[in-house]
Amino acid sequence: MIKVGITGALGKMGKEVVEAVKASADCELVLAVDIAGVGAEVSQGVFVESDLEAGIDKTTPDVIVDFTQPDNVYKNVKTYIEKGVKSVIGTTGLMPEQIKEIEKLSEEKQVGVIIAPNFSIGAVLMMMFSGLAAKYFDNAEILEFHHNQKKDAPSGTAIKTAEIMRREKDNFTLGNCPEKETMEGARGANHDGNIRIHSIRMPGYVASQEVVFGSSGQTLKIRHDSIDRKCYMSGVLLAIRNVFENNKFIYGLENIL
Ligand SMILES: NC(=O)c1ccc[n+]([C@@H]2O[C@H](COP(=O)([O-])OP(=O)(O)OC[C@H]3O[C@@H](n4cnc5c(N)ncnc54)[C@H](O)[C@@H]3O)[C@@H](O)[C@H]2O)c1
Numbered sequence: 001m002i003k004v005g006i007t008g009a010l011g012k013m014g015k016e017v018v019e020a021v022k023a024s025a026d027c028e029l030v031l032a033v034d035i036a037g038v039g040a041e042v043s044q045g046v047f048v049e050s051d052l053e054a055g056i057d058k059t060t061p062d063v064i065v066d067f068t069q070p071d072n073v074y075k076n077v078k079t080y081i082e083k084g085v086k087s088v089i090g091t092t093g094l095m096p097e098q099i100k101e102i103e104k105l106s107e108e109k110q111v112g113v114i115i116a117p118n119f120s121i122g123a124v125l126m127m128m129f130s131g132l133a134a135k136y137f138d139n140a141e142i143l144e145f146h147h148n149q150k151k152d153a154p155s156g157t158a159i160k161t162a163e164i165m166r167r168e169k170d171n172f173t174l175g176n177c178p179e180k181e182t183m184e185g186a187r188g189a190n191h192d193g194n195i196r197i198h199s200i201r202m203p204g205y206v207a208s209q210e211v212v213f214g215s216s217g218q219t220l221k222i223r224h225d226s227i228d229r230k231c232y233m234s235g236v237l238l239a240i241r242n243v244f245e246n247n248k249f250i251y252g253l254e255n256i257l
Contacts, residue, residue: 002244005031005061005085007052007076009042013067013090013229018042020233021065027240030059052076056083063240066091070152074098077113081105086112086247088239090119090232092156103249112247114256117156119235123209124253126224127161130211133220134165137213138174141188141196145208153199154189157209160252162191165211169193 004021008014009032021027022043032042033052040048049055056064056079063086066076070093080087081102094102099115106113118124134140144158165172173194181187188198207226212219226232235253242256250256 001028002026002240003028003030003060003062004240005029005033005055005059005064007033007064007066008068008091009048010034010037010040011067013232016229016233017065017067017236020237021240024237027237031055031061031064052079053083056080056085061085063088063244065236065240070094074102077102078105081109081111081113084109084111086243087114088236088243089113089115090236092117093152094156099251103251106249110247112243112249114239114243114250116235116239116251116253117160118207119232119239119253120224120226121235121253121257122231123157123207123224123226124235124257126209126211126222127157127164128254129222130161131164131168133211133213133222134168134172137215137220138169138172139176139214140165140172141198141212142191143198143200143210143212145200145202145205145210147205147207148201148203150201153201154191154197155199155207155209157207158197158199159191161209161211162193162195162197165195166191166193 004027006017021029029043029046032046032048033055034048037048038050064080065088067090073091142158144155171194188196210223212221
């Protein structure tokens with residue numbers, strides 16, 4: 001049995017993870033942490049608590065899954081590593097230098113961490129297909145669509161997609177005419193390699209992304225839509241089992257599929 005803790009247990013993603021862990025034969029929910037709803041029972045005998053460190057000391061989880069918010073996730077991950085608890089990080093908004101620092105700490109302390117900006121298999125394939133298409137197209141832009149409670153922009157998935165595409169090419173605006181924005185932000189954010197990222201926030205969406213490629217006389221769109229948060233759960237369970245067994249630092253679900 002893998003003893004699992006969940007930080008952000010009462011959030012939209014946290015609640016799904018609670019149910020997925022409870023339904024899995026090889027995992028046992030031992031800890032639920034959240035800053036809201038303290039005292040609520042999420043599973044038999046498991047009550048929401050707010051003190052992460054005390055909760056870890058009391059329940060000694062093997063793996064903690066984190067779906068909280070961008071402003072606290074870096075501190076949380078450092079706590080997991082310091083306490084020797086392996087972790088699966090779904091919370092987005094970590095900066096590239098923070099991810100590097102986490103990788104260093106994880107390796108120094110020999111405590112596994114899996115960070116995945118997207119746990120749905122369809123989204124991972126969308127990123128991989130975008131990497132493949134990037135070889136053949138000189139122009140590409142990313143449009144990402146999320147619900148309007150998402151705090152960070154652009155999304156972690158958009159950043160990861162751009163990173164994968166950049167492995168194939170340095171410059172994605174070959175042949176464009178000189179541009180001038182007459183309204184700031186009209187052309188989106190500019191990721192390294194001139195991949196423009198456009199973030200749409202709208203009630204009604206869960207998470208969608210469209211990567212648009214173009215060359216003379218043609219466009220190619222690679223699109224993924226998450227329409228229910230259940231789509232992430234098989235990836236989260238896979239990551240829990242992988243970090244439990246392998247105890248490594250991994251960034252991106254594609255590296256454990
Ligand atoms: N990796 C993926 O596949 C994936 C998929 C969907 C969402 N996300 C990301 O997961 C994160 C959570 O998304 P959500 O939609 O569930 O958000 P949410 O706001 O519904 O839930 C976050 C929960 O974390 C709790 N929380 C906030 N700060 C905390 C802290 N310091 N300690 C403990 N609990 C804390 C909140 O009270 C809330 O219950 C976001 O960063 C989002 O972008 C990732």
